[in-house]
Amino acid sequence: MKIGVVVDNEFDHDHRVQKEIRMLQQEGHSISVLCFDFKKTYKTYPNLNVKRIRIPKKVRDLLVLLNTNFNFYELLWQKHIAQFIKENNLDALHVHDLYLSKAANKSIQQSTRAIPLTLDLHENYPAAINSYEWAIKGWRKYVVQPKKWYQKEGEYLGYADNLIVLSDSFKDDLIKRFPxxxxxxxxxxxxxxxxxxxxxxxxxxxxxxxxSDLPTLFYFGVVAKRRGVLDILPWIIELMEEGTKFHTLIIGPTDKADKAQFQSFINHPILKDYITYTPWSDVNYLPAYLKKITIGLAPFQVNAQHDSGVANKLFQYMYGEIPILATKCKAQQQLIEDSECGLLYDTKTEFKSAVKQLIESESLRKQLGVNGKQKLLELYQDKADRQFLKIYQ
Incomplete structure (x- = not known):
């Protein structure tokens, strides 16, 4: 089949989308990609047709800001997707994230090609946008009006013929809410x-x-209040004040709204000599980092967004045989309990106790790590990440 993949980013660093495309190509499908060009230099893909919409990033961000109540962003995508369908003579359309479904549906109608639409949900978008600092603080909350996405969700889901979701729990939740x-x-x-x-x-x-000669706590991903990193840093300081010796390694970009608070923690007189922060590292280096750390952190705040799926960092920790310390978000709790690959916490007391337990017991760390790698291998053996390919068979 000729499948068109639409994603509203630059594509080059979207590992989930790139992995899906590789899997579709292995099945013999021909793939074309429509994405943004923020006036940068991008690598070429010899076996992939990539069409880029050239637009200043600030203009794109403004259109996203207005997207709840104005259709400028949808009209932009509708125009380019319709052209994309015709130019590539597509047999199917695969778009990423809830807010693109309406534009994609209208583009199919405009193209006069009766092709199926698959909507790939990377997250619970209404819950996600209601947790983003840029959308809920100051004057922006009156423009964005993020709560309206709870009302729009059903309509936008209805435009798709097929849905792809992150977890069984998210699938069950959607079916329950939208019969x-x-x-x-x-x-x-x-x-x-x-x-x-x-x-x-x-x-x-x-x-x-x-x-580091000390046991190392590791977090890999976006640093933000919603990700729970700012929740646990005061607890980490308390542990150090109480005499527990360890290092903390954090790799990932910081949300603009949280930079000042995060920087204050990094400069804390007790923590500053026992924390390493790197704003960005290519995922190619991740296996090398995993060999140098002791505990993998997944401190996400428990909410509907984080309940919807398991973040890729948990699977990365499992690949590296690293014990996980995580909050009880529904999907990640189920994975950790089923595989016995980590410890869970609700409170500061439980977090501190778990850190001490993992630091003090090498045998526990090893067993949890082995369990995690074994579970990950079982998931690959069961082809848990290949179910969506049935859409195109």
Missing amino acids: FLKSENIFVHPNMPDFESYQDFEKTDYSVDFE
């Missing part, structure tokens, strides 16, 4: 890493300059 959705048209695709790529990374000498 018109059919189970057989919803496919679970967890955020599992590309196993073959990780093995290739390990064969290459990707060295990292991080070293």
Whole structure:
């Protein structure tokens, strides 16, 4: 089949989308991609047709800001998707994220090609936008009006023929809230890493300059209040004040709204000599970092957004045989309990107790790590990340 993939980012660093495309190509499908060009230089893909919409990033961000109440963003996408369908003579359309479904549906009608639409949900978007600081603070909340997306969700889901979601729990939640959705048209695709790529990374000498003689707590991903990082840093300081010795390594960009608070923690007189922060590192280096750390952190705030799926970092920790310390978000709690690969916490007291337990018991860490890797291998063996391919068979 000729499948068109639409994503409202630059595509080059969207590992979930790239993995899906590789899997579709392995099935023999021909893939074309429509994405943004923020006036940068991008690499070429010899086996992939990538069409980019050239637009200043600030203009795109403004259109997103207005997207709840004005259709400028949808009209932009509708125009380009319709053209994309015709130019590539597509047999199917695969768009990413809830807010693109209406534009995609109208584009199909405009193109006069009766092709199926698959909507790939990377998150519970209404819950997500209601947790973003840029959308809920100051004057922006009156423009964005994020709560309206709870009302729009059903309509936008209804435009798609098939849905892809992150977890069984999110699938069950959608069917419960929207009875018109059919189970057989919803496919679970967890955020599992590309196993073959990780093995290739390990064969290459990707060295990292991080070293510590102390046990190391590790967080890999966006640093933001909603991700729980700012919740646990005061607890980490308390643990150090109480005499527990360890290092903290954090890698990932910081949300603009949270930079000042995060920086104040980094500069804390007790923490500053026992924390390493790197704003960005290519995922190629992740296996090398995993060999140098002790505990993988997944401190996400418990809410409907984080309940919808398991973040890819948990699977990355499992790949590296690293014990996980995580909050009780529904999907990640189920994964950790089923695989016995980590410890869960609700409160500061439980967090501090779990950190001490993991630091003090090497045998516990090893067993949890082994359990996690075994569960991950079972998921690959069961082809848990290949179910969505049935859409195109």
